Amino acid sequence: MKDKLLKVFVVIILGSLLLTACGGGAKPTSVSNPTSVSGEFVCPDPENKVTVTSKELNLYVWTEYIPTDWITCFEKVYGVKINREEYSSNEEMYAKLNAGGSNYDLVQPTDYIVGLMIRQGLLQEIDKNKLPMSNFNPSYLNLPFDPGNKYTLPYEAGTDAIIYNSEKVTNPPTSFADLWKPEYAGRMVFLDDSRVVIGMTLLTLGYDVNTKDTAQLDAAKTKLAQLIPNVKLFDSDSPKTALIAGDVDLGITWTGEAFTAQQENPAFKFVYPKEGAILWQDNWAIPKGASHLDAAYAWINYTSQGNMFWMMLRDFPYIVPNQAALDYAKTNQADLFNAYMNSTITNVPLDAIANGHRIEDVGDATPLYDKIWTEVKGGQ
Amino acid sequence: MIKRLRENKSFQGTILATPTLIFMVGLLIIPLILTLIISFGSRSADGNVIYGFSLHNYVRMFGFSTDCQNGKSTCFDPLYTQIMWRSLSLAFNTTFLVILLAYPLSYFVARSHPKRRNTFLFMVLVPLWTNFVIRVYAWMMLLRTQGVINGVLGWLAGLFGLHFLPLEMLYTPGAVLVGMVYEFLPFMILPIYTSLEKIENSLYEAAADLGANPFRTFLKVTLPLSMPGVVAGTILVFIPVMGTFIVSDLLGGKQVILVGNLIQRQFLDARDPTFGSAASLILMVMTLIVTYFYTRKFGFGEEIIAV
Amino acid sequence: MNPYRRSLFIRLTSVLVYAFLYAPILVLIVFAFNSSRTNVNFGGFITHFGPLTMEGSTVIQSPCGPFHWFCELGKNREVMGATKNTLTVAFISTITSTIIGTLAAMALQRYNFKLKSFTQVSLYIPIVIPEIVMGIGILVLFSQLFTFLNGLFGITGDARLAMGLPTVIFSHIAFSIPFVTLVVQARLQGFDKSIEEAAMDLGANELTTFWRVTFPTILPGILSGGLLAFTLSLDDFVITFFTTGPGGTTLPIYVYGLLRRIITPQVNALSTVWVLIVFSIMLLLQRVQNRNT
Numbered sequence: 001m002k003d004k005l006l007k008v009f010v011v012i013i014l015g016s017l018l019l020t021a022c023g024g025g026a027k028p029t030s031v032s033n034p035t036s037v038s039g040e041f042v043c044p045d046p047e048n049k050v051t052v053t054s055k056e057l058n059l060y061v062w063t064e065y066i067p068t069d070w071i072t073c074f075e076k077v078y079g080v081k082i083n084r085e086e087y088s089s090n091e092e093m094y095a096k097l098n099a100g101g102s103n104y105d106l107v108q109p110t111d112y113i114v115g116l117m118i119r120q121g122l123l124q125e126i127d128k129n130k131l132p133m134s135n136f137n138p139s140y141l142n143l144p145f146d147p148g149n150k151y152t153l154p155y156e157a158g159t160d161a162i163i164y165n166s167e168k169v170t171n172p173p174t175s176f177a178d179l180w181k182p183e184y185a186g187r188m189v190f191l192d193d194s195r196v197v198i199g200m201t202l203l204t205l206g207y208d209v210n211t212k213d214t215a216q217l218d219a220a221k222t223k224l225a226q227l228i229p230n231v232k233l234f235d236s237d238s239p240k241t242a243l244i245a246g247d248v249d250l251g252i253t254w255t256g257e258a259f260t261a262q263q264e265n266p267a268f269k270f271v272y273p274k275e276g277a278i279l280w281q282d283n284w285a286i287p288k289g290a291s292h293l294d295a296a297y298a299w300i301n302y303t304s305q306g307n308m309f310w311m312m313l314r315d316f317p318y319i320v321p322n323q324a325a326l327d328y329a330k331t332n333q334a335d336l337f338n339a340y341m342n343s344t345i346t347n348v349p350l351d352a353i354a355n356g357h358r359i360e361d362v363g364d365a366t367p368l369y370d371k372i373w374t375e376v377k378g379g380q
Numbered sequence: 381m382i383k384r385l386r387e388n389k390s391f392q393g394t395i396l397a398t399p400t401l402i403f404m405v406g407l408l409i410i411p412l413i414l415t416l417i418i419s420f421g422s423r424s425a426d427g428n429v430i431y432g433f434s435l436h437n438y439v440r441m442f443g444f445s446t447d448c449q450n451g452k453s454t455c456f457d458p459l460y461t462q463i464m465w466r467s468l469s470l471a472f473n474t475t476f477l478v479i480l481l482a483y484p485l486s487y488f489v490a491r492s493h494p495k496r497r498n499t500f501l502f503m504v505l506v507p508l509w510t511n512f513v514i515r516v517y518a519w520m521m522l523l524r525t526q527g528v529i530n531g532v533l534g535w536l537a538g539l540f541g542l543h544f545l546p547l548e549m550l551y552t553p554g555a556v557l558v559g560m561v562y563e564f565l566p567f568m569i570l571p572i573y574t575s576l577e578k579i580e581n582s583l584y585e586a587a588a589d590l591g592a593n594p595f596r597t598f599l600k601v602t603l604p605l606s607m608p609g610v611v612a613g614t615i616l617v618f619i620p621v622m623g624t625f626i627v628s629d630l631l632g633g634k635q636v637i638l639v640g641n642l643i644q645r646q647f648l649d650a651r652d653p654t655f656g657s658a659a660s661l662i663l664m665v666m667t668l669i670v671t672y673f674y675t676r677k678f679g680f681g682e683e684i685i686a687v
Numbered sequence: 688m689n690p691y692r693r694s695l696f697i698r699l700t701s702v703l704v705y706a707f708l709y710a711p712i713l714v715l716i717v718f719a720f721n722s723s724r725t726n727v728n729f730g731g732f733i734t735h736f737g738p739l740t741m742e743g744s745t746v747i748q749s750p751c752g753p754f755h756w757f758c759e760l761g762k763n764r765e766v767m768g769a770t771k772n773t774l775t776v777a778f779i780s781t782i783t784s785t786i787i788g789t790l791a792a793m794a795l796q797r798y799n800f801k802l803k804s805f806t807q808v809s810l811y812i813p814i815v816i817p818e819i820v821m822g823i824g825i826l827v828l829f830s831q832l833f834t835f836l837n838g839l840f841g842i843t844g845d846a847r848l849a850m851g852l853p854t855v856i857f858s859h860i861a862f863s864i865p866f867v868t869l870v871v872q873a874r875l876q877g878f879d880k881s882i883e884e885a886a887m888d889l890g891a892n893e894l895t896t897f898w899r900v901t902f903p904t905i906l907p908g909i910l911s912g913g914l915l916a917f918t919l920s921l922d923d924f925v926i927t928f929f930t931t932g933p934g935g936t937t938l939p940i941y942v943y944g945l946l947r948r949i950i951t952p953q954v955n956a957l958s959t960v961w962v963l964i965v966f967s968i969m970l971l972l973q974r975v976q977n978r979n980t
Contacts, residue, residue, distance in 0.1 A: 058933040058934075060933070063944050083933045083934045084765075085931075085932070085933050085934075085935075085936065086944050088944070089648065089649070091648040091649045091651070092648055094651070095647055095648050095651070098427075098428070099826060099827070099830035100830045100831070100833060100834035102849055102850060102932055102933075103849035103851075103932065103933055104933060116426060119426060120426060120428075186548070192634045194649065231635075232548075232551055232633060233550075233551040233633025233634065233635065234633055234634035234635060235633070235634065237946070238946075238950065241725075241727070241950060242524075242551075244725055244727055245524055245525065245526050245527075245727040245728075246525055246526050246727075247524055247525045247526075247550060247551070263744075264725060264744055363425045363426065364425040366427065366650065366651055366652075367423060367650055367651075367652050367655075370645065370646075370649055370650035370652070371459075373649075374459060374463075374637065374642065374645070375459050377634075377635055377637055378459060378462065378463055378466075378637040378642075389798055389799075390798065390799060390800045390801070391800070392794075392798060393794045393797075393798025393799065393800035393803070394794075394800045394801065394802065396790040396791065396793055396794035396798070397790070397791050397794040397795070397800065397802065397803075397806050399787040399790065399791070400787055400788070400790070400791035400794075400806060400810070400864055400868065401802065401805075401806055401809075403787065403857075403860060403861045403864055404806070404809040404810065404812075404813075404861070404864070404865075405809070406861075407825055407828070407857065407858065407861035408809065408812060408813060408821065408824075408861060409809060409812075410828055411821070411824025411825050411827060411828040412812075412820075412824055414824065414827050414828055414831070415820070415823065415824045415827060418827065481700075481704050481707070482704075484696070484697050484700035484701055484704065485700070485701045485704045485705070487693070487697055488693055488697050488698065488700075488701035489701075491691060491692075491693055492691055492693075493691050498973060499973065502969045502972075502973060503705065503708075504708065505969070506712075506962065506965055506966055506969060507708050507709065507711075507712055508918070508922075509918065509921070509922075509961075509962075509965040509969075510712065510715075510958060510961055510962050510965065511922060511938065511939055511942055511958065511961060512922050512924055512939060513924060513939055513942045513943045513946065514715065514942055514954065514957075514958045514961075515711060515712075517715075517942075517946055517950075517954065518711030518712065518714055518715045518958075519711055521711075521714055521715070521718065521726075522710065522711060522714055524727075526727060526728055528714050531728075562707070562708075562711070565704075565707075565708065566708075594694065615814075615815070619814075619815055619816075619817060620817065620818070622817055623817020623818055623819045623820065623925075624817075625819065625925075626924065626925075626943075630946070640817065640819055643819055643820075643823070644819065647823060653827075656823070657823075660819065660820040660823060660824075661820070663817055663819075663820060664816045664817065664820050667815055667816065667817065668815060668816075671815050
């Protein structure tokens with residue numbers, strides 16, 4: 001009996017040793033690097049070093065959104081252990097925070113849920129004197145969802161628009177309304193996001209993306225019900241997978257996915273629809289009751305530095321509101337900077353931005369949107 | 381008190397059962413009661429619970445909606461009953477297919493040489509011990525348009541010079557069924573095996589001696605004696621299928637909405653915990669009812685514990 | 688007549704079912720050696736050893752050769768953390784629930800006490816309710832409880848009660864106890880009390896009788912129950928999903944998150960390692976069992 005247990009433990013230990021033996025120092029996890037991977041990364045010094053007494057920092061962030069180098073460097077420079085927990089939807093993050101009993105120091109809410117979180121008392125005000133506000137492009141500050149940036153700091157921005165494989169789609173769509181064309185049936189991937197899909201339907205009818213008018217929503221529901229059978233799948237986690245795999249040829253996706261899909265296969269094109277794309281912005285925010293405030297401020301300051309934030313250009317292709325990072329990349333990472341500026345996906349044309357729409361929280365109309373969503377998806 | 385412990389058998393029993401009671405009451409009964417209380421509440425504008433006593437969530441699940449488009453006070457809305465029905469059908473279909481596939485295999489193992497039985501059983505268990513989510517992912521790799529199955533079929537068609545159009549298997553209700561059957565197959569094999577294993581060889585010999593052909597033996601001897609295992613397996617398969625949301629999410633392309641998906645969405649996207657709680661409890665009652673009638677007819681199998 | 692004779696139909700079907708069970712596993716393992724990073728199609732094996740070079744999304748050369756993704760896995764500290772958490776939760780919850788469950792089985796099988804029926808029924812409930820119902824219920828309970836206690840005692844900062852690994856462990860114990868109890872109960876049902884009486888007649892007191900007579904006989908049941916609890920805990924996703932918090936990520940949660948990102952063959956490498964470890968343990972247990980019988 002003891003013999004047996006001993007052998008079992010030996011196997012488990014040997015197995016784990018085998019894995020860790022392959023381990024080495026942290027290497028930069030590069031997604032967009034076309035040739036060989038560079039050697040060890042040197043962590044820059046913090047520009048405003050603050051004293052941090054906390055021993056840990058609890059991050060609650062989006063999946064695939066923080067460069068590993070940031071974590072390694074922050075731990076090295078400040079000696080603070082980082083616990084990273086991830087979510088893949090704002091609703092998940094909101095539900096966790098609203099339920100109470102969580103202990104996070106930083107979250108990354110998207111614009112439309114910030115208002116709701118403030119109303120529910122889930123966020124605390126940030127001290128702008130402690131933050132590098134000057135690093136940011138002013139067009140991303142002081143937006144309607146958080147006037148005066150009392151609670152949030154910009155992180156990354158992006159759009160939801162139409163992507164298609166130019167090799168397979170001979171008659172490419174130029175507007176959301178085009179998606180209803182019968183030739184696209186069974187070849188599309190949509191985001192699994194009721195607000196985005198119902199929203200774009202509303203746009204095709206000429207209504208507002210955030211309407212609470214039941215008649216308008218009803219019309220949208222009828223129109224959407226015709227479209228849904230043509231959609232092959234809904235995916236808000238990794239829609240590019242189905243696109244790259246050839247399961248679908250076109251669909252609605254967001255900036256990061258479109259850019260990565262294009263890298264895999266240059267035939268993919270990202271087009272801003274005539275009705276206007278959906279604009280969004282992710283932000284840093286501090287939940288009420290965060291226990292490691294000093295570490296949180298240190299983290300934001302350190303990672304918002306130009307010589308740190310540029311890594312987002314390398315690892316996660318989105319629109320960068322951090323001007324300091326762009327300036328740094330212009331001189332020090334010219335390849336990345338040029339790739340960023342040359343792509344309409346990351347460097348969105350001004351008319352597309354002017355034409356775009358932001359999603360806002362619709363309060364008591366939320367269950368109505370969800371009901372429409374359940375009906376059009378479930379009524380098959 | 382120690383003296384009382386030694387002498388009073390009833391007290392001894394209570395002491396032994398106390399830790400279990402603490403966990404069951406604390407982490408099961410009380411949460412269920414809380415869920416029940418919430419289910420009677422209403423949704424505030426921002427998605428919080430306004431406590432009260434109202435049955436409107438339950439009424440809504442069964443199709444009588446109170447917010448009607450045409451100005452009536454109540455109207456019939458079959459959306460949620462459809463979802464419940466779809467979940468029940470999927471659960472029944474899955475269980476049926478699982479029994480079909482599991483029975484021959486269990487029979488094979490039960491009647492193999494005793495020394496080899498454990499090996500065969502372990503072979504059934506190994507996939508079970510890999511990660512549930514990973515197993516679903518493996519099916520995505522098999523079923524997708526450029527996946528393994530289409531690749532093999534295409535290669536075969538090439539050998540015969542036939543033109544091959546890839547099968548659209550992934551992101552369909554069929555894929556969800558295959559995924560469910562795959563996930564829960566081992567849970568049926570083990571209980572059926574246990575009850576079949578108990579049947580002594582002499583019984584088969586006796587039946588043969590009395591002139592029964594293999595089919596009659598199966599019908600009159602094997603099948604009735606293996607029923608406890610089938611019942612136990614059904615419970616272990618039917619109930620999880622009703623509540624799973626991952627398989628329908630990943631393999632169904634988020635289009636196949638089952639009760640599990642509905643509940644999960646109420647707590648996340650829709651921010652309506654009152655409706656979600658009601659749906660949870662209705663799901664629980666549905667499974668209890670089906671289980672009750674099933675075990676009443678076929679008996680409750682101790683084989684539920686087979687490992 | 689050969690008692691082990693089974694018809695061709697049975698044999699054939701069994702082979703097919705085994706193939707059905709293992710096909711996805713084999714695919715997973717083969718793709719762990721995929722040179723294509725996107726892992727959509729199989730791009731062949733990585734044949735060259737050397738510094739890491741890629742062409743587009745295909746790995747041409749790697750310091751670990753075909754085992755490239757296994758090495759990447761080794762460097763992945765999140766996997767290590769998640770594995771550690773999973774094993775910690777599994778071991779603690781298994782040992783605790785096995786002890787508690789065995790005690791409960793003894794109580795239910797051999798004693799009559801006031802709350803007996805209540806206990807028996809409450810043990811059936813976790814088996815018959817869907818996991819999502821239990822998971823959400825526990826989340827609601829803990830959130831309310833923690834908010835209340837934190838407010839009542841004015842606890843703030845790190846000392847605050849919050850969801851995390853401990854809440855996961857408690858939940859796992861809760862859903863494991865019924866299974867352990869059922870298994871041990873079944874074993875006790877077949878137990879012949881006359882052996883115990885014989886031992887006591889021969890002069891052994893209750894404790895000795897239990898330890899040297901009862902316990903060894905029900906030990907296989909206890910081990911089976913423990914094994915079942917361990918299996919349930921290792922693979923649990925739904926309940927863990929609702930009860931976890933910072934630093935409490937387990938492997939199933941991690942894999943689910945991984946599937947929602949850029950899916951590289953690292954997931955396959957992880958699965959392969961998992962399968963290999965499980966297989967080895969099974970083989971070992973087999974060997975030991977065969978030696979004992």
